[in-house]
Amino acid sequence: xxxxxxxxxFSCFLICSKILAADPLASDGDDGYRLWLKYESVSxxxxxxxxxxxxxxxxxxxxxxxxxxxxxxxxxxxxxxxxKTVNVTNSSGGKTGGIIFRIEPGADTTKPAEGYxxxxxxxxxxxxxxxxxxxxxxxxxxxxxxxxxxPIKGLSIASxxxxxxxxxxxxxxxxxxxxxxxxxxxxxxxxxxxxRVDPRYTDYARANASLGINGTVLNNVNASARFMSxxxxxxxAAVANVxxxxxxxxxxxxxxxxxxxxxxxxxxxxxxxxxxxxxKEKVAQIYKEIPDFGGFLVKANSEGEPGPQDYxxxxxxxxxxxxxxxxxxEGIVVWRAFVYKADPNADRFKAAYEEFVPLxxxxxxxxxxxxxxxxxxFQPREPFSPLFGNxxxxxxxxxxxITQEYLGFATHAVYEAPIFKxxxxxxxxxxxxxxxxxxxxxxxxxGYARTLMAGVAxxxxxxxxxxxxLAQANWYAFGRLSWDHQLSSEQIAREWIALTLTQNxxxxxxxxxxxxxxxxxxxxxxxxxxxxxxxxxxxxAPEPWQNKGSRPDWTAVYYHRAxxxxxxxxxxxxxxxxxxxxxxxxxxxxxxxxxxxxxYLLWFHHVRWDKKLNTGRTLWxxxxxxxxxxxxxxxxxxxxxxxxKPGLDLQVYAEVADRLKVQRREAIWWRDAWVLYLQTFAKQxxxxxxxxxxxxxxxxxxxxxVYLIR
Ligand code: BDP
Numbered sequence: 001x002x003x004x005x006x007x008x009x010f011s012c013f014l015i016c017s018k019i020l021a022a023d024p025l026a027s028d029g030d031d032g033y034r035l036w037l038k039y040e041s042v043s044x045x046x047x048x049x050x051x052x053x054x055x056x057x058x059x060x061x062x063x064x065x066x067x068x069x070x071x072x073x074x075x076x077x078x079x080x081x082x083x084k085t086v087n088v089t090n091s092s093g094g095k096t097g098g099i100i101f102r103i104e105p106g107a108d109t110t111k112p113a114e115g116y117x118x119x120x121x122x123x124x125x126x127x128x129x130x131x132x133x134x135x136x137x138x139x140x141x142x143x144x145x146x147x148x149x150x151p152i153k154g155l156s157i158a159s160x161x162x163x164x165x166x167x168x169x170x171x172x173x174x175x176x177x178x179x180x181x182x183x184x185x186x187x188x189x190x191x192x193x194x195x196r197v198d199p200r201y202t203d204y205a206r207a208n209a210s211l212g213i214n215g216t217v218l219n220n221v222n223a224s225a226r227f228m229s230x231x232x233x234x235x236x237a238a239v240a241n242v243x244x245x246x247x248x249x250x251x252x253x254x255x256x257x258x259x260x261x262x263x264x265x266x267x268x269x270x271x272x273x274x275x276x277x278x279x280k281e282k283v284a285q286i287y288k289e290i291p292d293f294g295g296f297l298v299k300a301n302s303e304g305e306p307g308p309q310d311y312x313x314x315x316x317x318x319x320x321x322x323x324x325x326x327x328x329x330e331g332i333v334v335w336r337a338f339v340y341k342a343d344p345n346a347d348r349f350k351a352a353y354e355e356f357v358p359l360x361x362x363x364x365x366x367x368x369x370x371x372x373x374x375x376x377x378f379q380p381r382e383p384f385s386p387l388f389g390n391x392x393x394x395x396x397x398x399x400x401x402i403t404q405e406y407l408g409f410a411t412h413a414v415y416e417a418p419i420f421k422x423x424x425x426x427x428x429x430x431x432x433x434x435x436x437x438x439x440x441x442x443x444x445x446x447g448y449a450r451t452l453m454a455g456v457a458x459x460x461x462x463x464x465x466x467x468x469x470l471a472q473a474n475w476y477a478f479g480r481l482s483w484d485h486q487l488s489s490e491q492i493a494r495e496w497i498a499l500t501l502t503q504n505x506x507x508x509x510x511x512x513x514x515x516x517x518x519x520x521x522x523x524x525x526x527x528x529x530x531x532x533x534x535x536x537x538x539x540x541a542p543e544p545w546q547n548k549g550s551r552p553d554w555t556a557v558y559y560h561r562a563x564x565x566x567x568x569x570x571x572x573x574x575x576x577x578x579x580x581x582x583x584x585x586x587x588x589x590x591x592x593x594x595x596x597x598x599x600y601l602l603w604f605h606h607v608r609w610d611k612k613l614n615t616g617r618t619l620w621x622x623x624x625x626x627x628x629x630x631x632x633x634x635x636x637x638x639x640x641x642x643x644x645k646p647g648l649d650l651q652v653y654a655e656v657a658d659r660l661k662v663q664r665r666e667a668i669w670w671r672d673a674w675v676l677y678l679q680t681f682a683k684q685x686x687x688x689x690x691x692x693x694x695x696x697x698x699x700x701x702x703x704x705x706v707y708l709i710r
Contacts, residue, residue, distance in 0.1 A: 035465065036147075041080065041083065047151065051078075052082055055098070056095075057086060059099070066246070070127075070135050070139040096123030105130065113129075114133045115129060116128065117158045118157040120155045125155065132247070149503065162438075165215055165332070166479070167294075168402075169221065169297065170187075170459075174219070182403065182410035183465060187201070187461055193235035194235050201242040205246035208246065208248055214249060228254065254322075256318065259275045270317045296333050302336065308321075315339075333364075333367045334370050339351055349376060349578040352385065365450075368396070370396075377406075381419070381527065382532070389429075392430070393446075395452070396441065400416075401455070402475055404468075412663045413471075431445060438486075455479075493511075497512060501648060502647035507643075507645075523599075525670050530599060530600045530601045540707075544677045565609070567623075567682075598613065617687075631670070676696065
């Protein structure tokens with residue numbers, strides 16, 4: 001090699017390294033991995049000085065592994081927040097200026113064991129609880145307080161969970177794919193477990209524990225029987241060993257026919273003694289490996305999954321058989337109520353109620369029935385499920401979906417706290433006014449001993465966990481609400497923004513506004529005035545014209561019922577009468593089309609195209625107004641995001657800005673698809689003031705087909 005060559009290589013190296021160094025997006029940006037546990041250096045000097053005074057030591061009584069996680073987290077957090085190393089001692093020796101963990105065994109037994117208090121006492125910060133879990137939650141609360149740079153003076157936080165089982169449901173498959181997952185592959189690397197335990201599992205557990213989540217179901221509800229094999233139980237045990245340190249119990253979804261397919265029995269009939277013995281043995285085998293195993297989650301006789309009805313038995317027969325296997329242990333059985341039969345004349349809305357209400361009081365006390373928030377399926381907006389309140393003798397758990405199956409996957413920014421809150425705050429009127437869904441779920445209405453809130457996870461192995469950076473807020477919001485459903489959407493958004501994105505007040509204001517309006521904007525361009533779209537397929541592209549499916553409720557036309565007269569599903573007494581499943585006060589809100597609030601109108605009524613709504617516009621005009629203003633409001637979201645830019649990390653800014661561009665394009669896609677398709681029935685022009693779609697219906701259909709092929 002000549003000197004000239006060497007020089008050329010050297011100067012090329014210099015230029016390349018300059019380019020790399022000059023590119024802050026590629027090298028210096030926030031990749032989102034740390035979520036809301038960033039622990040960035042405290043920037044306000046006076047606050048920092050105060051924090052330094054109270055963090056000279058950590059006192060941890062005993063060697064419990066959850067306490068160790070708490071002190072490890074504190075050491076790490078304080079190291080980053082304050083740039084100091086803090087030692088852990090087993091006694092304060094009367095010193096002041098430290099953080100003391102205080103377990104209070106046998107204290108007030110009426111308080112739930114996981115509650116905690118964090119307060120200034122005797123010159124120390126004292127974190128007290130009746131349980132190690134509570135100390136861990138208190139530790140995270142203190143770290144949250146410090147990350148938000150709040151004053152130590154007058155520090156007094158007391159909190160306890162309103163719901164006992166707060167869990168994520170992963171719809172992850174053994175091959176690494178995730179059903180309805182949009183953030184990469186599964187976090188669980190089954191092929192390398194149990195020997196290699198990915199350190200990321202610890203960060204997953206930290207993130208959940210920081211919100212108070214205490215359970216995780218590792219596999220898809222459309223479950224593989226493989227998880228019941230000895231090989232997989234050993235793998236699950238390795239993951240459970242990590243979760244345990246953070247107070248998280250591990251659960252599995254089960255395949256109801258496993259006794260037959262895996263165990264080689266002739267049947268999986270829940271009343272068959274051999275089948276019952278098989279499950280008992282299986283559960284015992286699991287507890288040998290995982291002594292704190294959480295329990296089973298079951299999807300049975302739903303969307304082709306096997307279940308007790310295959311043998312002429314009921315959901316209660318199936319659930320109780322499994323509950324029997326759990327009698328010697330703490331574990332529970334979570335039985336899902338997501339069922340609907342392939343009956344061409346039925347209304348899917350009514351199915352879960354019809355199957356489950358007659359079984360009220362027939363379930364073993366170890367069973368919790370898990371109900372999706374709405375009667376159909378995680379739509380952008382649904383009325384609350386009429387099951388809530390109508391099974392007073394059976395604990396009903398809430399199932400929310402955090403992953404954005406119907407909310408634009410990982411490209412649309414939709415903050416979900418308002419969806420969760422809307423359902424929790426709905427009044428069922430079962431015991432008079434104020435009988436909210438939240439009170440059903442937290443057990444205060446019917447006195448359920450076991451209470452549950454589950455969220456279908458939106459995590460994957462994307463570096464930032466959730467694909468869309470703002471989707472982290474949905475994981476966060478679910479966790480915070482499962483602990484305390486009284487928190488407001490705005491409070492949670494502000495907290496998440498401060499911990500994750502920025503503490504710049506102006507930027508935070510713009511992002512809060514964007515987040516709080518994002519769901520309504522999405523509904524407007526996607527499914528306004530009570531439209532829904534749970535038809536088969538990828539659940540992403542607009543296909544309101546889809547009219548072929550192996551069953552009627554797997555088509556789009558089944559749901560919107562557009563015809564030459566009007567639009568919407570008549571669920572009043574003149575139609576399917578699904579409304580009758582609600583209490584009279586609820587029926588009253590929705591039975592008269594003139595008084596039904598617009599967000600629910602087409603859920604319950606078939607409305608004429610030319611009907612004047614209370615906005616002064618006809619149905620057709622109102623629909624167009626929503627589709628157009630919804631799609632245009634994405635530009636408003638873009639503006640808000642741009643205004644926040646000075647307070648944001650550049651990598652995060654750019655990533656969200658790009659995704660918003662995609663959202664804008666796809667919002668127009670949705671708008672045009674609906675407007676052009678519905679126009680074939682309404683036979684009216686797009687109202688003045690709105691520019692008619694540039695494409696034809698055929699062109700939109702083609703673009704959707706191309707999408708579906710891909
Ligand atoms: C639907 C999903 C499907 C799930 C099902 C369920 O499209 O993938 O398996 O719910 O919850 O929303 O079981």
